[in-house]
Amino acid sequence: MKPRRSFGRTPRPIGTLGENKSGQKENGSGNGLEADLEANLRAISSLLGNPSDLAVRRLALHGEPQPDIAVVYLASVVQSQEVSLTVIEPLLSLSHVSHEAQGEVAGPLEVLRLSLPTIHSIYEARSLKDLTAALLEGNVAILVDGEPAALYFDAVRPPTRLYQVPTSETTVIGPQIGLVESVDDNLALIRARIRHPRLRVEKHVIGRKSKTDVRLVYIEGVAPREVVDELRRRLSEIDTDLILDTGMLRDLITDRPYSPFVMERMTERPDTVAAEINLGRIAILVEGSPFAMLVPSQFFTLIESAEDYYLNPLSASVLKVLRMFAYMLSVLATPLYVAIVNFHFELVPLPLLLNIAATQEGVPFPLPFAAFITEVVLDIVREAGIRLPRQFGPVVSIFGAVILGQSAVQAGFVPPGLIIVAMMGTICSFAVPRAEKALAYRLIRFPLLLLGSILGFPGITIGAVAFVYHVASLKTLGIPYAALYAPGQTTRLSRKMVKVSARHQPITRPLAQADRVRQGEVPEPRDPKAND
Incomplete structure (x- = not known):
């Protein structure tokens, strides 16, 4: 009669990580696992920083001997139900399973591997670095007390609902996947x-x-x-x-x-x-x-888009400049128009000035009041377009603004030049990729409109100075909100405005304390025919 396999101390190799196909160990596999289960668990938890989603299931198997087993995984990336069905339940009934061999003693890891038949691929790790890397990739690790190695297998959890395309940060290039509620x-x-x-x-x-x-x-x-x-x-x-x-x-x-x-x-x-x-x-x-x-x-994130990571430097730089220009127009277009028409009409060419004066005839409201009402109505139309069902929102926003604007001009409520300028500012606000910031920052145009209506350019200048002073005084968690605009930060500011090639990116992280190196030196490309 052939002897049964039992828990011995002579492990058999099972596709070990840290070794190549020839059996030779590769360099850089990290510190090896210890035979003490508690020491291995402490090392894993310490290396991962005691994360809140680190799950450790301890099992005490029946029979002789009684090895202590720990099942370790990250709950945020692993399907817990699959772990229970494929690992926990089979291991709890392991004392009733026997494996026969031709007179040889099987190690605990080999017995565990053979006792989990529903798992297609089981791998073995002998170093702490390899094991933590496997956990971060969504694997489940099985450690046995007395064994300086661990088994692991893939058990990545499916999402609670299908990932969808981001709705508030749409891009043409780059990943089309967004966060969910879980x-x-x-x-x-x-x-x-x-x-x-x-x-x-x-x-x-x-x-x-x-x-x-x-x-x-x-x-x-x-x-x-x-x-x-x-x-x-x-x-x-x-x-x-x-x-x-x-x-x-x-x-x-x-x-x-x-x-x-x-x-x-x-x-x-x-x-x-x-x-x-x-x-x-x-x-x-x-x-x-x-x-x-x-x-x-920081303040400069207003014009940054996720698409900037994936575009070439020239395209990304041009788009950043366009976004900055669009943001300035969305804030200053209407206040500047009112200030020029009311106070600084000498800046306007004479033919255009005569046309503006002709359109002002018959308008019952002063220009500043008409500008204020126009801006408020445009914001109401845009808000209505957001709240309506998705298939009707854009239609209402576009046609509502066009019909209302045309009707207001024909009725003589507002001059056509004001409608053009206000619509241009509204359209420019949509070019800013941060929706929550664009809406909040557009509120600044109302104080600027008031100052421009009373004092003209000096009033807008006073508002701009107050704007800069307020931004310079802001801090977020102790970090200045306008840190890039401080003296001595010209290089960082220019790199934010103009994207450079990846091989010329700054190699340090400004906020980092210890790990400041972000990217090493990248060699310049060479012509393969140059060595011929």
Whole structure:
């Protein structure tokens, strides 16, 4: 009768990571795993930064001997139900399974591998670096006390709902996938793009009644430590009943809630979140919200688009300049028109001035009042287009503005020149990629319109100086909101305005403290025929 396989101490190799096909060990596989299960678990948790989504299931098998087993995985990227069906239940009944061999003693890892028949591919890792890399990729690891190795297999969880194209940050080039309402699904999207052991995930529960799950995601050593500590403090001091969305949380942690400038960046694109985390920012995810909040933010993010990462330098630079010009027009177009017509008409060529004066005849309202009413009506039309069903919204926005404008001109309520300028400013506001910032910043045009109506260009200058002073005084989590415009930051500002080639990108992260090197030197391309 052939002997049964039992838990011995002579393991058999099973496709080991850290070894090539010839059996020779490769360099850079990292520190090896120990035979002590508790030491391995502590090392994994420490290397990953004790993440909130790290799950450890301990099992004590029956029979002789009784090895302690731990099943380790990241709950945000692994399907927990599959782990229970394919691993936990078979291992709990392992004492009833026997494997026969021709007089040889099988190691615990070999017995475990043969006891999980529903798993197609099982791999073995012998180094801590390989094992943590496998966990970050969505694998489940099985560790046995007394064995300096671990088994792992793929068990990536499916999303709770299908990923959709981002609606507020549409791009032509780049990934067409957006965040969803599940914080675990969003973490899986981020971990799929940043598979680094220093990616930290901290869990906070906020809301006396809602008990909302809030996650902080950042890279240790890249995100400023004082910013992380300050953000933790602000979250811990929140005392409210409900947190339903990232926007509600933003109002509770922002430095200047009544400022017209939105100092936190909101995005629904996981590639943008990953790119900003790599630069030293912190992502805040809220259960139930498809938007991530990135802090600390800066004023220049107003004209940045996710598409800039994927376009060539010339195209991205031209688009950035166009967005900046469009933003300035959306704010200044109507105030400048009113100031020129009322006070500085000598700047207008005489034929055009005569046409403007002719159109002003018969208008019952003063130009500043007509401009104010026109801007308010255009904002109402745009808001109505957003609230209507998606298939009717654009139609109402376009035809509503055109019909109302044409009717107002024909009725003599407003001059046609004002309609043209106001519509141009409204269209330019849509060129700004940050919808929440574009709407808030367009509110500045109303004080500028008032100052331009009373004082002309000097009034607009006073408003611009007040605008610059206010922006310079803003801080987000201790970081100046207009840091790029400070003296000595000319190089950083120019690189924000004009995109340079990837091989000429700055190699350091301005916000980082320890890991400041972002990219090494890239050699210049060479002509392959040059060596012939």
